[in-house]
Amino acid sequence: MTSLLTSGSPVKSAPEGAKGKPPTAVERFHSQARRRLARADILGGLAWLSGAASVALWLADGGANGFSSFAGTMTALGIVAGLIGMDIVLLMLLLAARIPFVDNTIGHDRALEVHKTLGKPALYLLLAHGALLAIGYGAAEGLDPVSESISLWVNVPDMWLAFVSTALFIAVVVTSLVAVRRKFPYEFWYAIHLLTYAAVGTAIPHQFSVGGLFAEGTWQRWYWLVLCVGTGAALLWFRIWQPVAATFRHQITVSRVVRVSPGVFSIEMTGRNLARLAGSGGRFFFWRFLAPGQWWQPHPFSLSAEPFTGQGNQPGKLRITVRALGKGTANLEHIKPGTRVAIEGPYGMFSTAARTRNKVVMIGAGIGITPLRSLLESTPFQPGDATVLLRGHDETELFLDREIMALCQTRGATLFHLLGPRSQGDHAWLPKDAVRDGYTLSSYAPDIADADVYICGPAPWAASVIRDVRSAGVPTEQLHYERFDW
Numbered sequence: 001m002t003s004l005l006t007s008g009s010p011v012k013s014a015p016e017g018a019k020g021k022p023p024t025a026v027e028r029f030h031s032q033a034r035r036r037l038a039r040a041d042i043l044g045g046l047a048w049l050s051g052a053a054s055v056a057l058w059l060a061d062g063g064a065n066g067f068s069s070f071a072g073t074m075t076a077l078g079i080v081a082g083l084i085g086m087d088i089v090l091l092m093l094l095l096a097a098r099i100p101f102v103d104n105t106i107g108h109d110r111a112l113e114v115h116k117t118l119g120k121p122a123l124y125l126l127l128a129h130g131a132l133l134a135i136g137y138g139a140a141e142g143l144d145p146v147s148e149s150i151s152l153w154v155n156v157p158d159m160w161l162a163f164v165s166t167a168l169f170i171a172v173v174v175t176s177l178v179a180v181r182r183k184f185p186y187e188f189w190y191a192i193h194l195l196t197y198a199a200v201g202t203a204i205p206h207q208f209s210v211g212g213l214f215a216e217g218t219w220q221r222w223y224w225l226v227l228c229v230g231t232g233a234a235l236l237w238f239r240i241w242q243p244v245a246a247t248f249r250h251q252i253t254v255s256r257v258v259r260v261s262p263g264v265f266s267i268e269m270t271g272r273n274l275a276r277l278a279g280s281g282g283r284f285f286f287w288r289f290l291a292p293g294q295w296w297q298p299h300p301f302s303l304s305a306e307p308f309t310g311q312g313n314q315p316g317k318l319r320i321t322v323r324a325l326g327k328g329t330a331n332l333e334h335i336k337p338g339t340r341v342a343i344e345g346p347y348g349m350f351s352t353a354a355r356t357r358n359k360v361v362m363i364g365a366g367i368g369i370t371p372l373r374s375l376l377e378s379t380p381f382q383p384g385d386a387t388v389l390l391r392g393h394d395e396t397e398l399f400l401d402r403e404i405m406a407l408c409q410t411r412g413a414t415l416f417h418l419l420g421p422r423s424q425g426d427h428a429w430l431p432k433d434a435v436r437d438g439y440t441l442s443s444y445a446p447d448i449a450d451a452d453v454y455i456c457g458p459a460p461w462a463a464s465v466i467r468d469v470r471s472a473g474v475p476t477e478q479l480h481y482e483r484f485d486w
């Protein structure tokens with residue numbers, strides 16, 4: 001275990017405050033956190049409001065009159081289930097659209113977490129929509145639900161598309177279940193997931209042609225159209241146009257690959273106009289190396305160094321550090337200098353944008369150490385206000401440790417190397433020897449409850465750190481972690 005505390009050079013001066021005095025880091029981070037939480041509340045409020053609005057559309061159309069009979073009640077419930085289900089599907093698409101406002105407010109990973117949790121409720125509502133309508137329409141026509149479904153498929157225009165859509169939604173949700181997903185390579189899961197667009201595309205026609213609710217000339221039709229077209233436009237803009245434009249604008253090219261330790265290497269790249277790219281701290285991009293056998297695989301990798309934005313005619317520089325975990329990443333070690341790179345990003349909140357306090361604690365293990373390296377380089381703190389904990393079985397697992405040590409020395413951060421086999425029980429993320437000698441999280445970071453805590457490392461390890469950090473009194477808004485899994 002190594003500890004190192006040095007006084008360092010002062011951090012960059014902050015911008016002038018309203019009364020001419022520069023705001024302190026605490027003031028700046030407090031108000032940044034308040035604004036972000038307010039934005040998160042607004043986003044949450046809008047999401048609930050959109051659900052309520054779908055029901056309001058139906059109520060304003062006199063939908064509640066249906067409750068006078070059994071057939072009407074089933075049909076009414078079916079329509080409401082369909083409206084809320086579709087609203088949730090559109091919200092899921094917006095959460096996955098990588099809209100900067102959403103990403104900068106709740107973070108890309110949190111947006112995807114919410115996206116995932118909405119999958120099952122959306123599917124259940126859409127299945128209930130189909131089943132309830134088959135029962136309701138069937139009861140009105142004296143048919144059983146199965147015969148009614150066949151009659152709808154055969155006789156009602158666009159209805160067969162709605163059945164196809166339901167089947168596609170089932171395929172997407174089932175292959176997204178963790179147990180099923182783990183059995184397939186990422187690319188297979190991703191290809192199936194793209195069927196969501198086909199599922200939505202095939203669901204839309206019957207909503208306008210069959211449902212009287214969205215009949216021509218109604219304001220309900222306009223509301224629904226704006227919702228559907230707006231979601232489609234956000235996806236096209238942020239997932240296709242922006243990445244294509246950024247790839248052409250920044251002309252990113254591999255300059256060299258440097259071995260860090262066995263199976264771990266840094267890829268250095270050059271590019272133009274990097275100041276406009278605005279990636280910083282441990283934010284990540286999806287990188288697509290345009291080489292044979294690689295171009296079709298986009299990989300998320302975090303920046304392992306602050307970008308150098310370049311001056312005058314000098315190109316800018318970017319660096320990522322990669323651990324070869326699968327075939328795709330193993331091939332990257334041999335990527336040739338001069339290979340062009342397509343990018344999507346920057347994404348994530350593993351950066352100064354998430355800061356709420358002036359103190360900061362960074363805890364990393366394995367390849368998760370590398371985004372901490374770039375965060376440490378850029379995030380503001382006064383000497384003595386930052387603590388870095390690096391965990392590995394031995395020193396070869398402390399990737400970029402020399403660079404990190406040098407940064408800690410210059411910036412005045414306290415650094416601990418936590419080495420050795422893992423412990424059991426409550427502090428499983430710490431080495432066995434440290435726990436035996438009575439060390440806990442507070443031994444390394446006594447002021448942790450008043451700090452922003454950044455955690456990155458393997459999922460089970462990170463879960464154990466998060467438990468410890470929470471029991472040390474760190475509230476949710478001060479806790480920031482990046483997940484490297486999907």
Ligand SMILES: Cc1cc2nc3c(=O)[nH]c(=O)nc-3n(C[C@H](O)[C@H](O)[C@H](O)COP(=O)(O)OP(=O)(O)OC[C@H]3O[C@@H](n4cnc5c(N)ncnc54)[C@H](O)[C@@H]3O)c2cc1C
Nearest residue numbers: 186299300301302321322323325326327328329484485486
């Ligand atoms: C936000 C984020 C930041 C990341 N930053 C880094 C980094 O800085 N350095 C680094 O070495 N790794 C990082 N990763 C992990 C890295 O993306 C995967 O290890 C890599 O894509 C594996 O590709 P593969 O084809 O070699 O592996 P595969 O053989 O496909 O899979 C090997 C492992 O990687 C996971 N994986 C594969 N593709 C993806 C994907 N697109 N997204 C997430 N997980 C995937 C699989 O679950 C599996 O555990 C990051 C992941 C995320 C989500």
